[in-house]
Structures are given as C-alpha cells and as structure tokens.
Amino acid sequence: xxxxxxxxxxxxxxxxxxxxxxxxxxxxxxxxxxxxxxxxxxxxxxxxxxxxxxxxxxxxxxxxxxxxxxxxxxxxxxxxxxxxxxxxxxxxxxxxxxxxxxxxxxxxxxxxxxxxxxxxxxxxxxxxxxxxxxxxxxxxxxxxxxxxxxxxxxxxxxxxxxxxxxxxxxxxxxxxxxxxxxxxxxxxxxxxxxxxxxxxxxxxxxxxxxxxxxxxxxxxxxxxxxxxxxxxxxxxxxxxxxxxxxxxxxxxxxxxxxxxxxxxxxxxxxxxxxxxxxxxxxxxxxxxxxxxx
Ligand SMILES: Nc1ncnc2c1ncn2[C@@H]1O[C@H](COP(=O)(O)OP(=O)(O)OP(=O)(O)O)[C@@H](O)[C@H]1O
Ligand SMILES: [Mg+2]
Numbered sequence: 001x002x003x004x005x006x007x008x009x010x011x012x013x014x015x016x017x018x019x020x021x022x023x024x025x026x027x028x029x030x031x032x033x034x035x036x037x038x039x040x041x042x043x044x045x046x047x048x049x050x051x052x053x054x055x056x057x058x059x060x061x062x063x064x065x066x067x068x069x070x071x072x073x074x075x076x077x078x079x080x081x082x083x084x085x086x087x088x089x090x091x092x093x094x095x096x097x098x099x100x101x102x103x104x105x106x107x108x109x110x111x112x113x114x115x116x117x118x119x120x121x122x123x124x125x126x127x128x129x130x131x132x133x134x135x136x137x138x139x140x141x142x143x144x145x146x147x148x149x150x151x152x153x154x155x156x157x158x159x160x161x162x163x164x165x166x167x168x169x170x171x172x173x174x175x176x177x178x179x180x181x182x183x184x185x186x187x188x189x190x191x192x193x194x195x196x197x198x199x200x201x202x203x204x205x206x207x208x209x210x211x212x213x214x215x216x217x218x219x220x221x222x223x224x225x226x227x228x229x230x231x232x233x234x235x236x237x238x239x240x241x242x243x244x245x246x247x248x249x250x251x252x253x254x255x256x257x258x259x260x261x262x263x264x265x266x267x268x269x270x271x272x273x274x275x276x277x278x279x280x281x282x283x284x285x286x287x288x289x290x291x292x293x
Contacts, residue, residue: 005086011155011178016082024086031061031078031277039251066174067156068099068108076115085120092139096121099132103172128167141165146264148274150257154178157253159260171260175252180205187245191197192235194224208239211250213284215239244292247285254282267285
C-alpha cells in the first residue's frame with residue numbers, strides 16, 4: 001500500500017504527518033550539520049540540543065526565512081532526514097503533499113519538489129498554505145460558498161477566500177511572528193534599556209501581545225541584561241509597551257486581509273463582522289502609536 005505523507009516546513013516549525021500515524025513530527029525547523037564531514041547530526045529538537053554540546057564543527061542551520069527556503073541544500077537534507085523518520089523510501093511508493101506559501105516562486109516550488117523526489121517520494125503535490133489550512137479547519141472548501149482563512153506564520157502571513165476547491169482571492173506578506181518578536185526586542189532596548197533572550201521575548205509576546213488590546217493593563221516582570229552596564233536586572237514589561245511595538249505588523253496584516261476581501265466578488269462574501277473587527281484593530285493601533293509620539 002502506498003504511504004501518504006503531509007509535510008509543512010515553516011520558518012519556525014516543521015510538521016510531518018502520515019495518513020496512518022497522524023502527526024509524527026512537530027519540531028523547530030533546525031538542522032545541525034557537522035561541517036567537517038557534511039553529515040546531518042540531527043534535526044528539530046535534537047538539533048537545538050546539540051548546540052554547545054558537541055564539537056565546534058557542528059553548526060545549526062535555519063534553512064527557512066520569511067516562509068520560504070533560503071538554503072536549498074540544507075532543506076533537501078532536512079526533508080531526507082524527516083522522510084527517513086517517517087519510513088519514506090523509494091520502496092514505500094510515498095505520495096507526498098507539501099504546503100507552500102502562495103508567495104513561493106516557481107524556482108522555490110521546483111526545488112522543494114525535487115528535494116522530496118530525491119528523498120524517496122514517488123509523487124509530490126504542492127498545496128498553497130491557506131488552502132491546506134482551510135481543509136485542516138474543516139471549512140467547506142469544495143462548496144459554492146466563500147470561506148475566508150488567514151494563516152499567520154512566523155515569517156509569512158496569508159489571507160485567502162476559497163470557493164469550489166480553489167483560491168478566489170488572496171493576499172500575502174512576508175511578515176509574521178518573528179517580526180513581532182523583533183519589534184518587541186527593539187522596544188525593550190529603546191524604551192527600557194534592556195536586552196532579553198529571544199525565547200523570553202517570544203514568551204512575553206504570547207503572554208502580553210493582543211491585536212485587539214485585550215491584554216491592556218497586564219504586565220510581567222522579566223529578567224534581562226541592561227544595555228549600558230551589562231548587569232542582570234528585573235524589569236516590568238507592560239502590555240501597553242508590547243502592543244505599541246506590534247502596531248506595524250498588525251497594520252500590515254490588517255491591510256493584507258482587507259486587500260484580499262476587497263478583491264472578492266460582492267456576491268461571494270459579505271463578512272461585515274470581520275470587516276468591522278479589522279477596522280477596530282487598525283484604529284486601536286493607530287491610537288497606541290499616536291499615544292507613543
Ligand atoms: N499565543 C501566541 N501568540 C502570539 N504568537 C504566537 C502564539 N503562539 C505561537 N505564536 C507564534 O507563531 C509563530 C509560529 O507559527 P507557525 O508554526 O504557524 O509558523 P511557521 O509555519 O513556522 O512559519 P511560516 O509559515 O511563516 O513559515 C511563531 O512566531 C510563534 O511565536
Ligand atoms: Mg507555516
């Protein structure tokens with residue numbers, strides 16, 4: 001029997017599922033390579049753990065940025081390693097479906113397809129990320145109604161209206177959670193004079209960031225290093241600081257969704273609640289930015 005595999009390589013996280021075993025990989029998109037031999041030492045969680053534990057020749061790569069591959073060779077090795085874990089080989093006659101951002105170029109698509117074939121897939125189909133997300137959400141993608149979906153990733157964001165099995169209108173930006181982390185890190189440095197570890201910045205985001213201002217009034221004490229003296233200090237980070245830092249990314253994301261909806265035929269969707277919510281978010285962030293100035 002053929003093996004059916006679904007693969008989603010993201011800027012931050014990689015997921016692999018098979019039809020019979022479900023999700024078997026949900027790990028960071030990291031590949032540890034021994035640069036003296038060129039061998040892959042480990043990928044995902046394992047790659048994060050080898051940092052600083054093995055020889056200096058081992059380098060950890062992030063082969064994806066802004067939603068697409070920036071290093072074809074390392075991506076091909078990542079796919080080969082994941083396929084090995086999933087039991088994909090030339091003998092398994094695997095059919096593989098891979099999600100790609102709609103912004104992926106023809107060259108990027110061809111490279112991903114080739115890497116999967118080389119790693120043992122017999123058939124490879126590519127599916128646009130918003131369509132994959134809509135199917136995963138159980139939306140009625142095949143029906144003659146409009147389904148709107150937004151995918152917010154670490155490096156890219158997309159919005160699409162789907163009907164009759166295809167994308168009717170779409171919007172995309174190379175903007176995502178990583179840009180929010182970078183904006184929060186900048187605000188911590190410029191407004192509080194401290195530097196915080198990247199994982200701690202991500203935690204602050206998950207705790208205090210809210211596009212609709214729902215966290216306003218909350219705060220969190222975090223350990224940081226002062227920029228001027230390099231000392232370890234504790235600072236109180238407020239949701240107001242975090243949400244002000246989000247403004248540009250939120251504005252870009254809201255505009256992307258509005259552009260996608262604007263392209264849609266009026267008889268297909270009347271999503272007034274969504275439009276109102278987008279306008280509310282845009283005006284809230286305009287207010288936060290005005291308050292900062
Ligand atoms: N509760 C949360 N609040 C805000 N951001 C979150 C939350 N949970 C996860 N994230 C962010 O979502 C991003 C990861 O999303 P996802 O796994 O979809 O990205 P990806 O598929 O790796 O990226 P891309 O599709 O852009 O290549 C990270 O930036 C992470 O910090
Ligand atoms: Mg993704």
